[in-house]
Amino acid sequence: MLVVPLAFFALFFGYPVSAIVGRGLFEDGRWHPARFAEVLSTPDTAGIIWFTLWQAAASTLLTLLIALPGAYVFARFEFPGKQLLRAVVTVPFVLPTVVVGSAFLGLLGRGGLLDDLWGVRLDSGVWAILLAHVFFNYAVVVRTVGGLWSQLDPRQEEAAQVLGAGRFAAWRRVTLPALAPAVAAAALMVFLFTFTSFGVVQILGGARYATLEVEIYRQTAQFLDLPTAAVLTLLQFAAVAALLGVHAWTVRRRESALRLVGSAGAARRPRGRAQWALLWSQLAVIAVLLVLPLVVLVERSLAGPDGYGLAFYRALRSPPDATSTFVVPPVTAVANSLGYAAVATVIALVVGGLAAAALARRGGGFFRGFDALLMLPLGTSAVTVGFGFLIALDAPPLDLRSSWILVPLAQALVGVPFVVRTMLPVLRAVDDRLREAATVLGASPLRAWREVDLPLVRRALLVAAGFAFAVSLGEFGATVFIARADSPTLPVAVERLLGRAGELNYGQAMALSTVLMVVCAVTLLALERLRTDRSGEF
Known part of the structure; x- marks a missing residue:
């Protein structure tokens, strides 16, 4: 059960991060520890810290x-x-x-x-x-x-x-x-x-x-x-x-x-x-x-x-001109973000659900360590992860640099911890004797999970999906590196518009931000309804 989560984090977290860090600290196959002293001793670095x-x-x-x-x-x-x-x-x-x-x-x-x-x-x-x-x-x-x-x-x-x-x-x-x-x-x-x-x-x-x-x-x-x-x-x-x-x-x-x-x-x-x-x-x-x-x-x-109106929203549909930072109308970022977030949510549910199920049934030092590992993407530089994707995943058998799946994979890294933290307490509360009774009555492991676990954790699964969707929709640090020019996400499009002078660019950035805010708010209100309208699962 842990094979999929372990492989996912090894390939799409450990490998890209170690690749980008290694590219910076290794040269001609040699380790250069003096770079630590060079960087940390500069006044600019001290001021940033x-x-x-x-x-x-x-x-x-x-x-x-x-x-x-x-x-x-x-x-x-x-x-x-x-x-x-x-x-x-x-x-x-x-x-x-x-x-x-x-x-x-x-x-x-x-x-x-x-x-x-x-x-x-x-x-x-x-x-x-x-x-x-x-x-x-x-x-x-x-x-x-x-x-x-x-x-x-x-x-x-x-x-x-x-x-x-x-x-x-x-x-x-x-x-x-x-x-x-x-x-x-x-x-x-x-x-x-x-x-x-x-x-x-x-x-x-x-x-x-x-x-x-x-x-x-x-x-x-x-x-x-x-x-x-x-x-x-x-x-x-x-x-x-x-x-x-x-x-x-x-x-x-x-x-x-x-x-x-x-x-x-x-x-x-x-x-x-x-x-x-x-x-x-x-x-x-x-x-x-x-x-x-x-x-x-x-x-x-x-x-x-x-005056007040929908001028900036209508401008989002305008095709880009010669001075634009976009190669497609900014409004396409809405559909791109929704599609990427949906795929990232599915990935996060599969990886996080399997990890939560394994952690709920087993203990020991290894599993406690893996539980801590799942939280690291929340604290690791998303910029490093995104640039690491470009550096590491550009050669067979993982040549994904030009693939659309790269964005949902990066977003899923942030969504998995929320899925685990939401589902783990509920899975741990499921009585093992219910599973054992189903097995005694002839149910296969898959059917036992479908008939016993799934009805009890359905609401937790929906809450986890909502959180994963919301955080995937808003992921920016890694996506800003890997989103293609013809497929920007909403946060990337907002940042690009704010980076250019002009009333039109500013207004469009506010319009896209409002769209993103509304989607996130609707998702959260749905989650709050699930949390308060309980029927015994939690």
Whole structure:
């Protein structure tokens, strides 16, 4: 059962990454370790490392400060539209980073909403990057911390207050220690996502700011400096591996904390002026920080040269001219993205489903190691993977460089971890005795799976498919290298349009970003409906 996942990751992850890194660090068959010192000792590299760490730490702290009150509101309060609002705050997390960058460019950039109203522009500073990261990761804190907070019995904190502790002291001594593992896990996830940030920094950072991921892209695509890119890739890989190790440790701590506390129906309508004020303040934060950028994105896509209308959307169908960066009308990117994402979803379901089934039935050090391996594509430079595809998969028997399947394969690498993480808990909950009973009654292994496992995991399979489709649709880092000029994806088309001056190019970028946002939002709302309309499978 593990043969297919192992072969897939060996051929389409291990081989391309090792090929591109080897191309940069080996010359004439010899290893050149001095390149590490050459690259790491330059002031530019030190500045990039410092900015990567600094912006990730600042983004994480800012996200926690803004999102923790929201986690409390979703965990403790009941109010109309709560489920819909929970889906709304999760929409930014599944949006492609290119769309996030476009939304904040429309809000904070030249000609953006703040520029039009008050002449304020923040796109040339680091604040746009930090706010975009908060926008992107708000749901991580709300889901991770709020999920645990809703299971803590509020009577423990109330008992401490009865014994004489003040409200803050009771929270600090009772609730905070129970929440600490979840807060740490959320902080580490946010730090990981912002540490490897690419699309947001690429669009909003300009030439002044670059993370390791952005610099890997520049050194590879613009300067063809493979040695520098290889060193930075290994540096990022080591940092991400350390972060994933710490994350795994905090997850184990969080699971232990959940076993020590009871689950209680703690959510209730707000009481008193203070609680209502907190609820309304968080609704205002969500409206300004999460909803407003998306509204501005839609508004900018409709603000044509002759007033509001669909001029930019109609322009997407126009054939390219001599000055265009496209060889086909930009609207073809919509069909391309949907087709690529559909194929990538099928690949991710097959590979991830087989991996989850094997991990659910077996244990041991090898399987734990393989489980960790499945997460590496989320932290490895997507730029390295994409360029590695071009370097490694260009000769028989894997001559795929000119094949359309290359894009879905790269997208599936990102989708597989989501499939595994979604299906594994459900598969582990299936009682083995049901399978054994089916076998005793004469069912073949395939029929036993179809009659026993599939009905129990059908909803998890649909949720996994939705996540794989959403993340495949928005994959940018690897696709920007391997998407052909006559078959661009939506994120690649948006990046190309934003890279050219002119009102028409900007408007078309906003229109394509809006289309991509709507598709991702519809997918997420369907997932939220599946999650809340349960019938016992979860």
